[in-house]
Amino acid sequence: MSILNNALSGALASQLALSSSSQNIANLQTKGYTRQAALLSAVAPAAGSNQAGNGVRVTSLLRFSDNYKTQQLWRAASDLGAYSQTQPxxxxxxxxMGNDDASLSGGIDKFFAALNAVAGVDPTSTPLRQQVVTAAGLLAQRFNSLNNVYNSQLQSVRQQRTAIVDSANTAIAAIATLNGRIANANATGSNASSLIDQRDQAIDSLASQMGLEVSDQPDGTRNVSLKTGQALVLGSVAGKLAVTGSADQAFSLSFAGTTFDLDVTRAGGQLGGLSAYEKDVLLPMQNNVAEMARQIAEKVNNQLAAGKTMDNNPGKPLFVYTPGSTSNMLQVASGFQTADLAFSGDGTPxxxxNLQKLADIKNQTLTLTGLGSVLLSDADTQLVGKLAVDSQQxxxxxxxxxxxxxxxxxDWQSTSGVNQDEEAVNLVxxxxxxxxxxKVMSVANALFDATLAMMS
Structure with missing residues (x-):
């Protein structure tokens, strides 16, 4: 009977091994699937030196997973997420900013070219004066258009971060739920491989959104925290991220009844990358452009106030600068006429x-945060150059x-992925x-029949 039992255990073991290979092949294209294999071990004889053994058994179903490679996968997802979202x-x-038809430098050049044209031909010419007013309006329009681009990006960044927080909360809750199911499966001896795959996929998705620290626990669960230390998942307990405000967003994390404020510029992943872009690039750029508009308006208006019109009246302000305006940051003063241009220094037509001094403003300096003192004519070029460096980096x-x-x-695929050729060999x-x-069972059956025949 030991021959029959051995053969039966071998047949059952091979069936289970075939089942694991068929499962691997079925999931050949399943994203995140980790291959499995039956671990076979010989069953020792019960007693006696003359017994060969009691067949074979499947000790366990192996899950081909390398924790180091999995952690590398998640770290790479976080680093990639931080830069992929900001590049567009x-x-x-x-x-x-580099387009000649929309750039600030192009508008500035045309405005001062119009001033020089008046000085070189006839300062009393109404058409030439009108060109100055028109060029001033076009310059203001370029500032406003660029400011609208900044505001549009700010709105998009903030909406995107809100969407990331919502998606992250879904992933956090899923990880905690799967942790609980995995712990229960391990406690009852059930195969939890598919649950582990689902959980690791959820962690991978979350890792692209923010930098994570993941630690394994003895019961098979995984604890997840931000790289700044705040816990997101402990066992089957999940935290929840929140964002408040629209213009000035504030982020927080609630966990086990306690709420923590978060500095998302240090969060890593997509959330951290977008926040760092807003703080380090977008807002400083917008502020510098606003400062350019303010200082140009002040310089031009102050110089016009120092001159005289053809009617020997003091010059009126050409520009109106409105700080914080979303669409009309810089405008030509309402009702401004060509006769209001104070080009004369003494009131003589x-x-x-004064016109010469107005034209010379282009060679004066502006003070911009991060750039210091720069020529007005070079200010936009330097801003664009700094932006190009940030983009290239x-x-x-x-x-x-x-x-x-x-x-x-x-690397992960080389260990955990399904190899079709390898599984084909395993099937055979x-x-x-x-x-x-x-065949052994057939031989054992023949021996048993022969033994019965001898006894009859």
């Missing part, structure tokens, strides 16, 4: 003393982390094992 914004600003980091993510995926081997054990 940087590219848009580069395109807008045809005198260009982001592109370089994006390419680097894209390569690292691809390498991490390849386990099929042969099953057929060989069935």
């Amino acid at each position: 914004y940087l590219t848009q600003l580069e395109t807008v 045809g005198d260009t003393a 982001n592109k370089g980091a994006l390419d680097t982390f894209q390569t690292m993510r691809e390498q991490a995926e390849a 081997e386990y099929q042969n094992m099953y057929q060989a054990n069935m």
Whole structure:
């Protein structure tokens, strides 16, 4: 009977091994699936030195997983997320600010070219004076259009961060739920591989949104926290992220009845990348452009006030600067006429003393945060240059982390992914094992029949 029992255990073991291979092949294209294999071990004889053994058994179903490679995958997802979300914004600003038809430097050049044209021909010419007023309006329009781009990006960044928080909360809740189911499955001896795959996919998705620290627990659960230390998931207990405000967003994390304020610029991933872009690039750029508009308006208006019109009246302000305006930051003063241009220094028609000083404003300096004192004519060029440097640095980091993510995926796939050729070989081997054990069972049955025949 030991021959029959051995063969039966071998047949059952090969069936289970075939089942694991068929499961692997069925999930050949399933994203995040971790391959499995039956671990076989010989069953020792019960007693006596003359017994070969009691067959084979499946000790466990192995899950081919390398924790180091999985952690690398998540870290790469976080780094990639931080730079992938900001590049479209940087590219848009580069395109807008570098376009000759929309750039500030082009508008500034045309405004001062109109002033020089008046000085070089006839300061009393109404058409030439009108060109100055028109150029001033077009310059103001360029400032306003660029400011609208900044405001649009700010709104988009803030909406995107709110969406990321909502998506992250869904992933956090899923991880906690799966942790509980995995712990229960392990406690009852059930196969939790598919649950672990689902949980790891949820962690991978969350890792792209923010930097994570993940630690394994003895019961098979995984604790997840932000890289700044705040817990997101402990066992089956989930935290919840929140964002309040629309213009000035504030972020917090609630966990086990306690709420913590979060500095999302340090959060990593998509959330941290967008926040760092807003803080370090977008807002400073918008503030610098607003400062350019304010200082140009002040310089031009002050110089016009120092001159005289053709009617020997003091000059009126040409520009109106409105701080904080979303669409009309800089405008030509309402009702401003060509006769209000105070080009004369002494009120004499045809005198260009004040006009020369107006034209010379282009060679004066502006003070901008991060750039210091710069020539008005060079201010926009330097802003665009700084933006180009930021964009190139982001592109370089994006390419680097894209390569690292691809390498991490390849490393993970080499250990945990399904190899079709390998599974095909396993199918043949386990099929042969099953057929060989069935042959042994046939031999055992023949021996048993022969023994019965002898006793009859």
